[in-house]
Amino acid sequence: MRHPPDLDRRSFLLAGAPALALLQAGCAAPRPGAAIREINLVAAPAQVHVRGAGQPAVNAWAYAGRVPGPQIRARQGERLRLVLENRLPQETTVHWHGVRVPNAMDGVPHLTQAPVPPGGRFVYEFDLPDAGTYWYHSHLHSAEQLERGLYGTLVVEEAQPVPVDRELTWVLDDWQLLRDGRLNESFGNAHDMAHAGRIGNVVNVNGVVAPQIALRAGERVRLRLLNAANARIFALQFDGHRPLVIALDGQPVAAHEPARGRVVLAPGMRCDLLLDASGRPGERYAVGDLFSPRAAYDLLHLAYEPEPLRARPQSGPLILPPNPLPEPDLAAAQVHEVRFEGGMMGTLHRALLDGRPTDMMSLLRAGKAWAVNGVVADGHRMEPMLTLPRGSSHVLRMRNDTRWFHPIHLHGHTFRVVGRNGQPTRHREWQDTVLMAPQELVEIAFVADNPGDWMFHCHVLEHQEGGMMGVLRVA
Numbered sequence: 001m002r003h004p005p006d007l008d009r010r011s012f013l014l015a016g017a018p019a020l021a022l023l024q025a026g027c028a029a030p031r032p033g034a035a036i037r038e039i040n041l042v043a044a045p046a047q048v049h050v051r052g053a054g055q056p057a058v059n060a061w062a063y064a065g066r067v068p069g070p071q072i073r074a075r076q077g078e079r080l081r082l083v084l085e086n087r088l089p090q091e092t093t094v095h096w097h098g099v100r101v102p103n104a105m106d107g108v109p110h111l112t113q114a115p116v117p118p119g120g121r122f123v124y125e126f127d128l129p130d131a132g133t134y135w136y137h138s139h140l141h142s143a144e145q146l147e148r149g150l151y152g153t154l155v156v157e158e159a160q161p162v163p164v165d166r167e168l169t170w171v172l173d174d175w176q177l178l179r180d181g182r183l184n185e186s187f188g189n190a191h192d193m194a195h196a197g198r199i200g201n202v203v204n205v206n207g208v209v210a211p212q213i214a215l216r217a218g219e220r221v222r223l224r225l226l227n228a229a230n231a232r233i234f235a236l237q238f239d240g241h242r243p244l245v246i247a248l249d250g251q252p253v254a255a256h257e258p259a260r261g262r263v264v265l266a267p268g269m270r271c272d273l274l275l276d277a278s279g280r281p282g283e284r285y286a287v288g289d290l291f292s293p294r295a296a297y298d299l300l301h302l303a304y305e306p307e308p309l310r311a312r313p314q315s316g317p318l319i320l321p322p323n324p325l326p327e328p329d330l331a332a333a334q335v336h337e338v339r340f341e342g343g344m345m346g347t348l349h350r351a352l353l354d355g356r357p358t359d360m361m362s363l364l365r366a367g368k369a370w371a372v373n374g375v376v377a378d379g380h381r382m383e384p385m386l387t388l389p390r391g392s393s394h395v396l397r398m399r400n401d402t403r404w405f406h407p408i409h410l411h412g413h414t415f416r417v418v419g420r421n422g423q424p425t426r427h428r429e430w431q432d433t434v435l436m437a438p439q440e441l442v443e444i445a446f447v448a449d450n451p452g453d454w455m456f457h458c459h460v461l462e463h464q465e466g467g468m469m470g471v472l473r474v475a
């Protein structure tokens with residue numbers, strides 16, 4: 001297996017390691033004998049050539065000087081110790097999206113940690129209980145800091161290697177560039193906030209526009225996909241191939257063909273695909289994005305090399321081992337109604353901003369656009385919208401009472417998607433980010449087993465900043 005370029009890292013056994021003295025307050029003690037991955041990560045401004053040399057560079061902010069940031073790899077059961085150094089002109093933090101970390105390591109400014117000031121450092125240290133495809137990103141001024149490039153993938157390998165010929169990671173994003181090629185710096189503007197969010201005009205895969213990806217006939221590839229865009233939703237269609245979905249948000253799912261042949265990925269979501277290269281040497285196939293059918297385009301091309309790897313593609317399933325997730329008890333679960341409201345052409349019943357009743361027009365004037373259960377979050381002193389007794393099972397009946405799509409993300413937990421519009425789901429998939437279509441009712445179930453205050457928000461970052469977030473307290 002060939003892996004993407006890696007970080008400056010080393011592993012060592014904890015026995016007698018002096019690093020113990022540096023453990024952060026709020027971290028559980030490491031399991032004796034667990035290996036530690038040590039990583040130093042610098043966040044700093046970087047010039048990124050989006051359309052190749054010769055074109056003006058984009059004023060990006062990057063981890064380790066590149067966008068996407070370096071892929072962090074570790075093995076299930078290991079402990080990650082990451083020293084963040086902030087050389088940005090703004091405060092920042094790092095959030096470990098999808099990883100069941102202790103609350104103090106969750107990277108949410110003002111809620112779980114103080115922001116890391118320019119010139120400052122912070123040590124994140126936690127165990128990796130689950131294998132899968134995760135990601136890390138800034139959680140401060142997210143609409144600006146992620147758009148400028150502060151994100152990367154975190155791959156937690158299964159304890160036993162998965163039998164594929166090759167593994168590829170595709171990080172999808174879109175830059176919004178002005179005519180002169182510079183980055184549009186009107187982050188989080190009112191228009192984007194009240195509509196679909198900031199949709200860029202230069203879509204790219206791992207930072208490259210319309211790349212051509214070499215495949216060998218007959219090879220079996222595990223594709224790890226991440227949508228790191230602020231707002232764009234992708235619906236990928238593979239010409240000439242029938243990839244199978246094998247994991248969603250890092251969690252294994254019964255292998256299946258995606259509905260209507262399209263892999264739908266909203267911001268924050270990951271999907272692992274099993275791709276058996278069924279083409280012939282010399283052939284070329286498009287992978288298109290059909291989410292907006294009238295604006296469909298080719299995201300990339302698969303190009304077959306002259307030499308096949310084997311005469312016939314592999315067949316037969318690939319079964320990923322499940323992660324040790326706590327199973328919610330649906331019969332005993334407490335049910336909570338969660339209503340999302342607001343946005344253009346939307347409704348707003350009884351919404352409160354700073355504790356005072358508000359209507360859509362005053363909301364927009366205040367630079368907000370959305371409410372969750374009637375509360376418009378201001379991003380500072382956030383009171384928990386729900387307090388869940390530790391260890392109990394819960395169902396959130398989430399109603400999207402808006403005209404827009406919203407990928408809803410819960411920190412610190414992985415939930416099962418158990419119902420859509422009153423029907424049970426076929427796969428009862430485990431996810432940490434679930435896409436809600438306009439007017440859709442989505443039910444998720446989970447065990448509130450991770451103590452602390454956890455963010456619950458839309459991953460369209462302009463919606464998040466526009467008030468579509470809340471805090472769930474597990475106590």
Ligand code: C2O
Nearest residue numbers: 095097268409455
């Ligand atoms: Cu990926 Cu609260 O975020």
Ligand code: CU
Nearest residue numbers: 406458460463
């Ligand atoms: Cu949203």
